[in-house]
Each structure stands twice: as structure tokens, then as C-alpha cells.
Amino acid sequence: MSALTLGHRKPGSGERAATPDPGLRLLALRSLDAPALLAGLLAGLALFLVASPPPLPLLRYGGDWLALLDAAHRLDLGQRPHVDFHSPFGPIPLALAWASTHLADAARAFWTMQGLQWFALAPFGLAAAAAQAGTWRRLAVLVGFSLPLFVPYVMDYDALREFNGNGIYNRFCTAGLFVLVAGLVAQKRVSAGWTVWLGGLLALLAFTKITAALAAAPIVAAFALASPVARRLALRAALGVALVAALLQLASGLTLAYAQDVAEMARLNRGKGLYFMATLTLRSWPGALAVAALAFVWLAQLDLRRVSDPSPWRASLRRARPVLALLAICAAAIFAESQNTGALNLYIVPALALMPMRRDLGAAPATRAALAATVALCLTPILENMVRRGFHFAMTDTRAMTREASLGPALPGLRVTAATSALARELAEDWRARAADGRSQETALLAARSNEPAHSLAQLRLMEEAARIARARGLVGAATRTTTINLVDVATRMAGATPAPGMKLWLDPVRTFGPMTREEAQAYLAPAEAAFQPVCGVSEEMAAIAERLTPGLVVDFAPTRLTDCVTLWLRKPGARGRVSAL
Numbered sequence: 001m002s003a004l005t006l007g008h009r010k011p012g013s014g015e016r017a018a019t020p021d022p023g024l025r026l027l028a029l030r031s032l033d034a035p036a037l038l039a040g041l042l043a044g045l046a047l048f049l050v051a052s053p054p055p056l057p058l059l060r061y062g063g064d065w066l067a068l069l070d071a072a073h074r075l076d077l078g079q080r081p082h083v084d085f086h087s088p089f090g091p092i093p094l095a096l097a098w099a100s101t102h103l104a105d106a107a108r109a110f111w112t113m114q115g116l117q118w119f120a121l122a123p124f125g126l127a128a129a130a131a132q133a134g135t136w137r138r139l140a141v142l143v144g145f146s147l148p149l150f151v152p153y154v155m156d157y158d159a160l161r162e163f164n165g166n167g168i169y170n171r172f173c174t175a176g177l178f179v180l181v182a183g184l185v186a187q188k189r190v191s192a193g194w195t196v197w198l199g200g201l202l203a204l205l206a207f208t209k210i211t212a213a214l215a216a217a218p219i220v221a222a223f224a225l226a227s228p229v230a231r232r233l234a235l236r237a238a239l240g241v242a243l244v245a246a247l248l249q250l251a252s253g254l255t256l257a258y259a260q261d262v263a264e265m266a267r268l269n270r271g272k273g274l275y276f277m278a279t280l281t282l283r284s285w286p287g288a289l290a291v292a293a294l295a296f297v298w299l300a301q302l303d304l305r306r307v308s309d310p311s312p313w314r315a316s317l318r319r320a321r322p323v324l325a326l327l328a329i330c331a332a333a334i335f336a337e338s339q340n341t342g343a344l345n346l347y348i349v350p351a352l353a354l355m356p357m358r359r360d361l362g363a364a365p366a367t368r369a370a371l372a373a374t375v376a377l378c379l380t381p382i383l384e385n386m387v388r389r390g391f392h393f394a395m396t397d398t399r400a401m402t403r404e405a406s407l408g409p410a411l412p413g414l415r416v417t418a419a420t421s422a423l424a425r426e427l428a429e430d431w432r433a434r435a436a437d438g439r440s441q442e443t444a445l446l447a448a449r450s451n452e453p454a455h456s457l458a459q460l461r462l463m464e465e466a467a468r469i470a471r472a473r474g475l476v477g478a479a480t481r482t483t484t485i486n487l488v489d490v491a492t493r494m495a496g497a498t499p500a501p502g503m504k505l506w507l508d509p510v511r512t513f514g515p516m517t518r519e520e521a522q523a524y525l526a527p528a529e530a531a532f533q534p535v536c537g538v539s540e541e542m543a544a545i546a547e548r549l550t551p552g553l554v555v556d557f558a559p560t561r562l563t564d565c566v567t568l569w570l571r572k573p574g575a576r577g578r579v580s581a582l
Contacts (some may be wrong), residue, residue, distance in 0.1 A: 086261050202237060207258070
């Protein structure tokens, strides 16, 4: 009987006697096609270790990936996430990015991190698959959690074919939430193994991105509401997560530092949650419509007369439990779609949650049809996006890619298509001319937004040129603690300098970087000795960062013009902050 089954079955009604739950013993392989699963797992591991994927092409919205590479570099230097620098996401993706850069060169580390994410989630996903009833259900869970981890695309509807760098960790959260529902659906008894499974999975999600934990909470609550087994399991798992967090705090101070970063983001985003939920509900109407249709079919066919209770109030509550559970799961799906999925459409999660409810309906054809339609509606846009963009990229773009040697330390081995390279050159030249003449950059910036990869490449080329000039003139050196007044600190690595501690991995200043007074800007910049600031092709987000930090810059730093498009701010002698010897 599933965790969300309504009512009670009479003794002798055909339900099998409860058997001891194997928990995580050998991943419950005695209930799975063990030889096939183990063979596939070992083959995947071997392929991961020996394969040589193609070098990384230029990513669309590659700021997320550049931020992860920046964090990996900081970890190499001994800086601790959240303690020595601020991050809008948890330490797990930073650690995976660091490991990927040590297992592969930077041009291939993106693929390596996707593989590492799969292996990090595999024990939980395989256990959830093993616990399912039927080979097809097990296979569906394996495919369901693997798909987001290996697909380098998100659901953006435009003609650009480059891989998506935005939200590689978001796709990890998508897969984790999928596994969470799949495992909870299959729970029969409370066991130590499944307590470790749930606690470990929740900790993995929480320390990847806090919004993933917030999306997981109503899912767990929904199952706990409908099942005493899930309720006891959730309580034990919560205690385990609290213990792990306490030990991590004692060992490194990371837990409270992460909580402080989360609290700062929550303060900056106060009042915006309802807007995001409403927006994503409207944008995800196909999935919402499918879930609503499925819920209607299920509720219309339920035999509520099976529920008997001397208390009318308790009987009504028992009838309402599945509805409340469904609403909680749908709410979690909408929230996760806005914050965690990389736009992969998480409505497949409530579809999976409803699958075991077929036992209440028997073998009703309408239910099977509704389930099939829901899954198809969720998967079709994703698969179409993969095939369309992947086919054109493989057949057209890869034939014309060249190595972008100028980016050197930031993205060694980066490949770009001829068309993107040419457009980036035109953009950079236009920005230079406008800067030299004192003209507005707004018109050029609007034109660049139609091809985001070319815009990013133009910015990277300009920053690389400025970093090379700064190093050649002796303005910065290896020991100079440097930052970039930009969404991602790329100039520091391009110049071979040291990332200033205490800085933010910004990504989105609206959510992670609030307004500052002059004194607060000075305090924030105190660890830095130099700061690169781009002035060409500046987006609204980059302009917002500069506006908030400029009052502190003009007091403690002196500007040096490296190029028409990049200014270097050097700390004034006597200004607070330490100055290193070059």
C-alpha cells in the first residue's frame, strides 16, 4: 500500500503480509534485476573514467559555470566556502566543481562535473529504483533522475544552440527532488537504512541550494501527512540532518556561515516569493493542466465509502489527506521550477507521486491514460529541445568551432563557432568606439542581447586584454588581492592575481547583493588591493553592482585606465586595507 493510499484494507483482502524492509542493504538489489543494474553501473563508471569528451564549447549564460570555476580556484588556495567568501549556493556544487577541475582539464571539467553529480546522487537514486514494484517502474526512476544530470540544456525557447551553463547545480536539484518522491512512494516500513537514505538526501539537497530544501519540505510533509511510516521516517531523518549540521559546524564553522549567506539572500528577496510562484504557474500551464486533469480523474473515481470512522471530523480529515498531499506536492513543484530546475519542468514529480494511487482505482483505463498523458506532456518539450538543439549543434556548429586561445587561464581550451566569434569581435569594436567617443552603450547592448554567447565572449576578450596589460605594467602581481566589479570575477585569474577574500560569488546582484552605504562599500572592499571594472557593454546587473560599490571605490582607490573599456582601481597609499609587494 502506498504512502498516499486512502482508507484501510480489510484483513485478508489480498494484501501481502508485511516483510522486513531490506533498507539500503545492497541497494535492495534482491528486488531488482541485480546483474543488469550492476553491469550498467560499472559500465558507466568505466566510461566516465576513460572517456575523453570534446572540449567545452562556449556556454550560453556561462556565468554560473565561471562562478563555479572561480570557487574551485579559491578552494585550491585554501579559502573556505561561506567562511572566506560568500556564495548564493551551498558548498556541495563548489566541491564538485573543484573535484572536476582536478579530474579533467578546464575545457572538459563541465562534463566531468555532470558525471560527478550523477555519482553523488546514484546511491539514493538506485535505492529508490530498487524499491519500486515492477521492472518498468524501476527503469523509469533510473531514467527520470539521470536525465536532468546529463542534459546540458534548459527549456528556453529560442534559436540559440549553445549548451546552457546556467544552473548545472539546478539540474542536480531537479534529479534529487525526483528521487525523493520516488523513494517516499515506495516506503513500507521504517528502517535504519531508509532513515539514512532520507536524511542523506535531504542534507545533500540543503547543502546544494537552500531552495531545494525548501521545495523538499512540502513533499516530505505531504507524505508524512498521509502515512505514519513516512512521518516516523521524516522525524528520524530530520534529527540526523541536524546532527550532521552540528558536527559540520564544530569541525569547520561552515553551517552557520552558510546560514548567514542564506539569511542575507532571504532579507534581499523578502516579499518576492509570491510573485515568482505566480509567474512560474502561468509559464508552466501545460504541466499544471496535466496534473489538474490527473487529480480530477483520481478524485472522481475514489470510493470514499470505504472510509469509516466514528468521528465525522476525523473521517473528513482522512478524506482530505490525499487532496492536501497533492496540493503540497504541486506547490513544491511550482516553487522548485522557479528556483531549482534550470527550467526542466518539475511537474513530472507530482505525476510520479500519483502513480501508486492506481491501486485505489484498480486498472482503470482512464487513470492509465491520464498518467501517460501527464508524463508525455512533461517530457515532450524537454526531449524536443534536446534533439533540436543537440542535432543542429552536432551537425552544424561543431564543424566550424575554433579554439579561443586568448582566454587562457580563465577558460583554457574554450571552443567557439565562427559566427559567434565574428559577432563578438563586432560587438567589442562597437563598444570601444562608443566608449572612445563618449556615446551611450545602450543601443549596442540591446542588440547584443539577441546573442548572449557572443555578448559574453566580447566581455571576456575585453577583460583578458585589460588583465594582460595590468600584469605587463606591473600594476598587479601574483600576490595582489584582486576582485572584479562584475557578475563573475574572471579578470583576477586572467591576471594571475589572488582572489580577494570575503567577496561574493554574485551571479545575480538583485538576489545576492543589496544596496550599500559608503561605509559598507568600504568595509566590503577592505580585503581587496585592486579591482577591475568593465565599462563597455555593461548590463543592468553589472551597473547595479558598480553603483553600489563606487562610493567606496572613489574614497579608497585611484582609477587607472587600462583600455577604453576597462578601468583598474588601485588602493591608495594609506587607505585601510593591506597592500602586498608585487
